[in-house]
Amino acid sequence: MSKAFVQILETSKTITLAIVRTNSIAWLLLVVAVPIAIAVAIDTICYSSQLYVADLSNTFAQVHESMTMPITKHENIYLCYFNIVVNNKKLSYAATVLANIDKPCIGLDVYRSLGVGKVVVELESETINVEGVCKQSWLSPFIALPINITNPMKLANTCSFTQLSLSQNTLLKMSQLLTQDTTSALLLIKNYVLIAYLPVFIPAANNVLHRVSAVVKALRIAGVPKTIISLSLIISEEVVALLSAAIGVAVGVIASHLALTIASSIAVEVPYRPLVLSNTLVYAIYAVAALLVATVVALRIGENVL
Amino acid sequence: MRIGIAAKLILVGIAFSMPIACAVAIVLGVINALYTFYGYVVYRNENEIVVSNMALAPFTALMDFESLMHRLKNVSGLSIDSEVMVLALVNEKTVLIRGIEANSSRYISDFSNLSNCLYCCVVGSDLAKALGIELDSFVIVSSMFQPISIPLKVVGYTNEKPYSYEVVVPIAVARILRRATSNQVSVAYIHAWNRESIELLYKSLDINIPRPLLEKIFIAIEYMGQEKKTKFYSSVSEAYFSRLGINQTTIIAASIALSAIVALGLYLIGQSIPHLIKNEIVVLRVIGVPKILIAIILCIAILVSMVLSWLLTYIAIDLIKPGIAIINHSIQLVVDPHVYASTFVIAYAITVVGIVRSGELNE
Numbered sequence: 001m002s003k004a005f006v007q008i009l010e011t012s013k014t015i016t017l018a019i020v021r022t023n024s025i026a027w028l029l030l031v032v033a034v035p036i037a038i039a040v041a042i043d044t045i046c047y048s049s050q051l052y053v054a055d056l057s058n059t060f061a062q063v064h065e066s067m068t069m070p071i072t073k074h075e076n077i078y079l080c081y082f083n084i085v086v087n088n089k090k091l092s093y094a095a096t097v098l099a100n101i102d103k104p105c106i107g108l109d110v111y112r113s114l115g116v117g118k119v120v121v122e123l124e125s126e127t128i129n130v131e132g133v134c135k136q137s138w139l140s141p142f143i144a145l146p147i148n149i150t151n152p153m154k155l156a157n158t159c160s161f162t163q164l165s166l167s168q169n170t171l172l173k174m175s176q177l178l179t180q181d182t183t184s185a186l187l188l189i190k191n192y193v194l195i196a197y198l199p200v201f202i203p204a205a206n207n208v209l210h211r212v213s214a215v216v217k218a219l220r221i222a223g224v225p226k227t228i229i230s231l232s233l234i235i236s237e238e239v240v241a242l243l244s245a246a247i248g249v250a251v252g253v254i255a256s257h258l259a260l261t262i263a264s265s266i267a268v269e270v271p272y273r274p275l276v277l278s279n280t281l282v283y284a285i286y287a288v289a290a291l292l293v294a295t296v297v298a299l300r301i302g303e304n305v306l
Numbered sequence: 307m308r309i310g311i312a313a314k315l316i317l318v319g320i321a322f323s324m325p326i327a328c329a330v331a332i333v334l335g336v337i338n339a340l341y342t343f344y345g346y347v348v349y350r351n352e353n354e355i356v357v358s359n360m361a362l363a364p365f366t367a368l369m370d371f372e373s374l375m376h377r378l379k380n381v382s383g384l385s386i387d388s389e390v391m392v393l394a395l396v397n398e399k400t401v402l403i404r405g406i407e408a409n410s411s412r413y414i415s416d417f418s419n420l421s422n423c424l425y426c427c428v429v430g431s432d433l434a435k436a437l438g439i440e441l442d443s444f445v446i447v448s449s450m451f452q453p454i455s456i457p458l459k460v461v462g463y464t465n466e467k468p469y470s471y472e473v474v475v476p477i478a479v480a481r482i483l484r485r486a487t488s489n490q491v492s493v494a495y496i497h498a499w500n501r502e503s504i505e506l507l508y509k510s511l512d513i514n515i516p517r518p519l520l521e522k523i524f525i526a527i528e529y530m531g532q533e534k535k536t537k538f539y540s541s542v543s544e545a546y547f548s549r550l551g552i553n554q555t556t557i558i559a560a561s562i563a564l565s566a567i568v569a570l571g572l573y574l575i576g577q578s579i580p581h582l583i584k585n586e587i588v589v590l591r592v593i594g595v596p597k598i599l600i601a602i603i604l605c606i607a608i609l610v611s612m613v614l615s616w617l618l619t620y621i622a623i624d625l626i627k628p629g630i631a632i633i634n635h636s637i638q639l640v641v642d643p644h645v646y647a648s649t650f651v652i653a654y655a656i657t658v659v660g661i662v663r664s665g666e667l668n669e
Contacts, residue, residue: 027574027577030570030571030573030574031571031574034567034568034570034571038564038567038568079457081425081459084424089422090422091422091423091424092422092423092424092426093423093424093425093426093459093461094424094425095424095425095456095457095458107482109452109454109481109482109485110478110482112481112482112485112486112487112488113478113479113481113482113486113487113488114478114488115487115488115489137453138453138454140452140454140482141449141454141455141456141482141483142456177393177400177633178363178632178633181630181631181632181633182340182632184630184631185336185339185340185628185630185632185637186336188332188336188628188629188630189332189333189336189337189564192328192329192332192333193329193333193568195325195329196325196326196328196329196568196571197325197329197571198325199321199322199325200322200326200571200572200574200575203322203574203575203577203578204574206578206581207574207577207578210581210665211665266550266551266552
């Protein structure tokens with residue numbers, strides 16, 4: 001057992017040297033390193049952008065919290081839909097709230113949006129003139145009426161008791177969202193590149209096999225069994241695949257660093273954040289698995305070489 | 307060379323080059339879709355000129371509509387519409403809310419039921435399906451720009467693009483969500499009825515535009531106090547991306563470069579092609595066929611297979627659903643035929659180098 005193991009190691013060493021000497025290492029490098037470099041570069045850019053936006057978001061949230069009054073999370077209201085008249089134009093389904101206020105008022109945002117400071121609310125058989133801007137910020141998107149203006153039970157058809165959630169959303173959420181969406185598109189490109197390269201592994205492995213055929217023949221003449229040569233060839237190619245994967249990762253890191261530096265000089269300054277090791281290990285597994293399958297296929301196709 | 311061998315070469319060529327052709331098309335399609343997304347959102351009808359502020363996106367831009375109208379008051383033959391776009395949360399999903407002037411004739415979809423209803427909305431059919439929104443129900447729309455939520459009654463659906471992934475509301479409601487004043491809009495669409503009106507329009511805005519670009523333009527106006535800065539662009543996307551220092555040429559160059567890197571693997575495929583018929587090559591060489599002729603035949607065979615791969619992928623690209631969405635708009639891959647053709651030239655050149663440098667031809 002140990003003799004066979006030693007023989008595999010020695011044969012692998014010979015084949016690996018042959019791979020290097022015959023320049024076939026260049027093809028493996030091309031096939032393994034290129035898709036991995038693209039994948040790592042895309043991953044790093046996405047990762048850095050996401051962390052950047054997350055940091056920005058946290059900083060902004062802290063500043064925002066310290067600068068503004070705490071916002072009420074929930075408000076109990078009667079949300080009603082009355083017709084309103086704005087500039088002599090009747091509008092239906094105008095969201096009106098019955099709130100705990102002294103007199104009818106127009107929410108600041110409604111006032112800004114409609115550009116009028118006076119509206120008429122058609123409430124059952126009567127009309128209510130509403131003038132003046134509401135002081136309460138949470139009422140800003142509504143036209144508000146005092147809750148005691150009428151019995152809400154009477155307005156069952158037009159009003160409903162609602163708990164309105166007021167969330168603290170910021171523009172940063174938008175950047176997070178856009179980063180997420182763009183990231184998913186870039187990750188899709190990455191996945192397709194990795195998949196598209198899979199068939200190329202077969203000619204690459206085949207190429208290596210033919211380039212080292214002279215050494216393989218010499219080993220056969222020296223009496224090394226086919227199985228040992230096949231296993232050694234697989235081991236040699238896997239060693240080269242791991243080396244190529246490492247080179248691919250390095251190139252990807254440099255490329256992403258460069259891309260982020262260029263992007264930072266012309267637009268938003270996104271600092272480079274290195275990927276965690278586990279992220280790059282996936283690519284090593286990809287390289288090893290793909291080349292293993294490709295080498296087995298190449299050995300089947302080019303059986304005469306052995 | 308026998309037809310059988312040629313067919314074998316072509317089929318093998320297709321099998322190997324097709325994944326690369328697909329990857330190239332997807333790379334180009336995704337980059338193009340990302341780049342043209344803003345142009346898709348700011349849906350511009352034929353012969354319309356879009357005017358907006360200099361901002362990073364249509365949903366962050368706000369411009370003074372009154373000021374624009376004032377500048378154009380002496381120009382006849384124009385119809386002007388405006389929209390306010392804002393991002394908001396609907397059922398915990400971020401959705402683009404488009405505030406429109408409901409009576410406008412620029413829309414194919416029927417939005418007339420929004421004209422007399424303030425807190426109503428028309429929901430895009432794809433979005434309604436995704437979020438389970440039903441007709442006559444209420445949706446709570448929470449602004450991203452300020453901590454407010456507005457309930458809106460769903461009064462209709464639309465399946466027109468790009469609105470099918472959006473919520474369309476009266477412009478006043480979008481202004482509330484965006485915290486905009488009654489004279490602010492995100493974009494204005496100007497339709498000029500004749501060439502003379504277009505020229506007068508540009509004159510009123512103090513813009514000199516080359517004649518060929520007259521009807522295909524995006525104008526960005528920025529007011530800094532009394533000072534006005536105006537820029538024009540040939541597309542909506544170009545205008546917004548220019549704020550990031552990225553223009554269309556950069557995008558095209560980057561996508562071609564990335565495609566070329568993706569296509570590098572074709573070198574190895576080129577190298578393996580002669581190996582498939584190495585016995586035939588030996589025979590041909592023995593009977594005195596020059597190497598160059600064999601190489602030419604191989605290059606023609608691989609040309610046929612690569613043309614087929616690129617063409618089939620181009621035809622099939624419409625069927626590929628990439629499964630990615632930007633602000634819930636499911637993006638469709640659109641490949642620019644010129645850019646795609648240029649990537650073919652690069653890919654073919656890489657393959658030919660592989661064929662020419664293969665061991666079988668040089669032995």
